[in-house]
Amino acid sequence: MTIRNIWIITIVVLGIIGLVIVEGFVNPTIEAKQDQYQAEQQNPLTHDxxxxxxxxxxxxxxxxxxxxxxxxxxxxxxxxxxxxxxxxxxxxxxxxxxxxxxxxxxxxxxxxxxxxxxxxxxxxxxxxxxxxxxxxxxxxxxxxxxxxxxxxxxxxxxxxxxxxxxxxxxxxxxxxxxxxxxxxx
Structure with a gap:
């Protein structure tokens, strides 16, 4: 295997790991915060x-x-x-x-x-x-x-x-x- 192939495989693996982190952890956290904010906007005691x-x-x-x-x-x-x-x-x-x-x-x-x-x-x-x-x-x-x-x-x-x-x-x-x-x- 050439060094170029190793770099390509490394970049693909890092891309997949990054995708899993963003889609599996970051986006759900952001969506949960948005959902909580929207729920708070329905109550006069917590409305922004x-x-x-x-x-x-x-x-x-x-x-x-x-x-x-x-x-x-x-x-x-x-x-x-x-x-x-x-x-x-x-x-x-x-x-x-x-x-x-x-x-x-x-x-x-x-x-x-x-x-x-x-x-x-x-x-x-x-x-x-x-x-x-x-x-x-x-x-x-x-x-x-x-x-x-x-x-x-x-x-x-x-x-x-x-x-x-x-x-x-x-x-x-x-x-x-x-x-x-x-x-x-």
Whole structure:
């Protein structure tokens, strides 16, 4: 066997070992981390609020921006379209979900979290209507601001967001209180 053949065999063996390492260990680790991150994005208590900054807008009339914002929030896998009512500064977010299929406390936590996030990121949005297959929930900016006790624009700071919103949605009694204060039904 010539030296050239030995080099070729060595390179092929190293390539196969590298392929096994990448496909057998590296890629599954990366995919597991991505899956974990995606799962965390479904829960308001673990959601990455910082990803919402790019959807900041002074005006609610940009349907594409509103769509992308809500696709980055919990419950996005059940989204089923939007309707904007510019005259009343209202956004209707439609879901293909029967609310009886979900834990009521978790749904209330998600709705409060999502609505406040919409109000924080879109300056002139006054009302969000969450339309489900069996019901609808209306949440208002003024009520959200009263619940947070601060100007909603200030909550764009992730630390302030966590202390003012996320930490108030941990306990079931806090979720019920927040939901009853913000929802206008």
């Amino acid at each position: 609020f910082t990803v919402l900054a790019k959807y900041r807008s002074p005006y609610m009339g940009d349907n594409s921006n509103l769509s992308h914002l809500n696709q980055a929030l919990p419950l996005h896998e059940k989204l089923n379209g939007y309707q904007l009512y510019l005259g009343t500064f209202t956004a209707q977010v439609n879901y293909s979900l029967d609310t009886r299929e979900m834990n009521a406390e978790e749904l209330e936590r998600i709705l409060v979290y999502n609505a406040v996030a919409n109000f924080v990121m879109i300056d002139n949005l006054q009302t969000v209507v969450y339309q489900f297959e069996n019901t609808s929930q209306t949440l208002r900016r003024e009520s959200a601001q009263q619940w947070t006790g601060t100007e909603l624009k200030e909550l764009q700071n992730p630390e302030l967001w966590n202390s003012t919103v996320r930490e108030k949605l941990v306990e079931p009694t806090q979720v019920k209180e927040a939901f009853s204060q913000i929802v206008d039904n």
